[in-house]
Amino acid sequence: MSLGWSAFIIGLITLNIVGCAWLLWGNRNVKIDPNAKGNSTGHEYDGIEELNNPLPAWWTWLFVMTIIYALIYLVLYPGFGHFSGVLGWSSGGQYQAEVDDADARFGPIFAAYAAQPLDALLREERALAMGGRIFGNNCSTCHGSDARGGQGYPNLSDQEWLHGGTPDAIKHTITEGRNGNMPPLAMVIGGDAGVADVSEYVLSMSGREHDAAAAARGKMQFDMICSACHQADGTGNPMLGSPNLTDNVWLHGGRREDLARAMNQGILNQMPSHKKILTPEQIHLVAAYVYSLSKGTPESSP
Amino acid sequence: MSGTTSILTVEPGSSGPGGGPPPSEEPVTVSLYEKWRKIYPLWVSGGFQTARRIVLVILLGVFYLGPWLQWNGKPGVFFDLQHRQFTILWTTFVPEEFVLLAWLLLIAALVLFTVTVAAGRVFCGWACPQTVWSLVYFTIEKWVEGDRNARMRLDGGAWNARRIRKKALKYTLWAAVAFSISITFVGYFEPIRELLPKIARFELSGWEKFALLFPAVGSFLMSGVLREQVCFHMCPYARFQSVMFDHDSLIISYDEKRGDPRGSRRRSADPAELGLGSCIDCRKCVNVCPTGIDIRDGLQYQCIGCAACVDACEDVMSTMGYGESLVRYSSQNRDEGTPSHWLRPRLIGYASLVVVLLAAFATVVSSRIPIGLDIARDRNRLYRQSWDDSVENVYTLRVENRDAVEHTYRVDFESGMPLVYEGPRTVHVAAGKRASLPIRLVLSGDLSHQEFTEEDVVFHVQSEAKPEIEIEKTSRFHRPPTGEAR
Secondary structure, three states: OOHHHHHHHHHHHHHHHHHHHHHHHHOOEEEEOOOOOOOEEEEEEOOEEEEOOOEEHHHHHHHHHHHHHHHHHHHHOOOOOOOOOOOOOOHHHHHHHHHHHHHHHHHHHHHHHHOOOHHHHOOOHHHHHHHHHHHHHHOHHHHOOOOOOEOOEOOOOOOOOOOOOOHHHHHHHHHHOEEEEEOOOOOOOOHHHHHHHHHHHHHHHOOOOOOHHHHHHHHHHHHHHHHHHHOOOOOOEOOOOEOOOOOOOOOOOOOHHHHHHHHHHOEEEEEOOOOOOOOHHHHHHHHHHHHHHHHOOOOOEO | OOOOOOOOOOOOOOOOOOOOOOOOOOOEEEEOEEOOOOOOOOOOOOHHHHHHHHHHHHHHHHHHHHHHOEEOOEEOEEEEOOOOEEEEOOEEEOHHHHHHHHHHHHHHHHHHHHHHHHHOOHHHHHOOHHHHHHHHHHHHHHHHHOOHHHHHHHHHOOOOHHHHHHHHHHHHHHHHHHHHHHHHHHHOOOOHHHHHHHHHHOOOOHHHHHHHHHHHHHHHHHHHHHOHHHHHHHOHHHHHHHHOOOOOOOEEEEOHHHHOOOOOOOOOOOHHHHOOOOOOOOOHHHHHOOOOOOHHHOOOOOOOOOOHHHHHHHHHHHHHOOOOOOEEEEOHHHHHOOOOOOOOHHHHHHHHHHHHHHHHHHHHHHOOOOEEEEEEEOOOOOOEEOOOOOEEEEEEEEEEEOOOOOEEEEEEEEEOOOOEEEOOOEEEEOOOOEEEEEEEEEEOHHHOOOOOOOOEEEEEEEEOOOOOOEEEEEEEOOOOOOOOOO
């Protein structure tokens, strides 16, 4: 707080407290004419007269007590300008104390689960429930509350993994994030005609209805160019994050126009890193939950 | 801030409280802060006071016994703030039903208005917690320190051992009453059978200590020390009750026609010969008044309708042989001689409204079905479309079991579209708990370009054990606009 603002606040506070005290003290006596009927202030509204009867003394003493309370408060707590109070209280400090309190209470629970490998956690109902809640709060916005994803967001409940579905791979994905990067190689594979041919071949790889002649032409381009990342048999490379093109799972859309777009414009997809959002123990639990989804669908989660 | 005289100017010769300053020509300096003059009500007994004490015992009985009630082995009246469930005997209320509390308060207010229109400030004098508790504290005060004269002598005298002893005993008893109130009060929010051992072992959390201390201090101050000051200066009802009176409301008033002119006389004398009315100016009605007013001056806002003056004058009048009490329940019309009808349209209107609302409230409360359903659609993406053009919508059904026993519920749905349900069909929920059920509705690819008029989906959840416990909620099925690419 700048000196100017601090002085402004100090001035206001002093003015108010001193003002209230002066008001109480200065008005403790009043001159009245005992012969005058009633103690009218002279204001009259619809025949109702406003009288000036004395305030009860106990009410006044309560007011005095609030002034004393205010003075004590301003000594102990922040409020008098930039003076931070004798007790050194701050809202940040109180927050930190609550965080420490929570860590002390919940830390052991997290630590106990963090010590167990993900395979063991598959049998721990409470660990999966906790992981499910973390998932609901952090992951379900993109991956859906049933974790089946959508266009651009992988389905976490199936057996297909772009970057590997082992416990370590899942944890790495969540912690560090992932980048999906397919370069636009349409020009290299022969422009629009090449893209159309390669599309038919790719469709044939997952057993979908396709044009056989075009697919044969497309296979030649695929073997030359695409197999570098997607492997010769099209099963993909978890090291690179290149998808398995034979599984009929289409993260970015499986219609012909979607395949064409991938080759023409490329794909840039990102899973954000969560190491600054979740603690390692929380990542461990949510990874267990995600791992459990591909091992069998949970009936209902809390 | 002590004043020399009261700022209240009174007519010379009238019997105002404390009397006024002698008439003078010069303006006087008086204190703007009126020092509180303690009121020493005289103890009185009679028909109305007996009736009041019976009402007091009933009200206090309900308050004190409430937390001890048991229903099915659990506390009968339990306002569980921690779990946000209010249990009253056989039924439990959840926050979603908060509107019922609002209606209850509305009905309570209407009951208050009805009673006021009918019988004036009878709530103040007979049922208000401040009055009821003040009477308890006053009874203790009278028992320890004696009746009016003894108390005035004690307070007017020196601070000797006897005075200290009496005050100490009185305040100790008051503190005991105050803590009995706060413990009972907290007993409504924390089962009293668990609370008492905790107090005995002094194992109380910070909030519990505050909750036990604050009402006790409040009660001690308000009912013990401040008494009528609460009615004068703190209570809003005192100020607006006058707008609910009309000329037929029952009020306590002094029969001026019979009583005036006032004056003392021998018992054997004939008042008519002396040119006097029935009032012997004994001031007993003033001395018994807990708010320190003179009811003979007319109805005042300070009068709480406790009918102490009625019983007091009844006593005196029967002793003098003059007939009925000069101070009695009457109405303005009756006093003025104009035709008075107590049972009038306003009263009947208020009372009917109360009856109707109460009946409606009772019906709504008794026909509540102990189940809750919320449908949370996935909103970040309205729908999920697959390579074969099939469209999925994801829903999370939150089922709340508001019954006292566990239930297994079955989920069904109805829709104008040929949707396929994917997900668990049953969910088991413990009593008082909630469960989340993630499900999907799928529209197959070959149908997804069709036009459908109804896009609503109705989910139906029903208990398998008790089919009468069921609930329906409507949601929607979203899909890309027909004919458009995604």
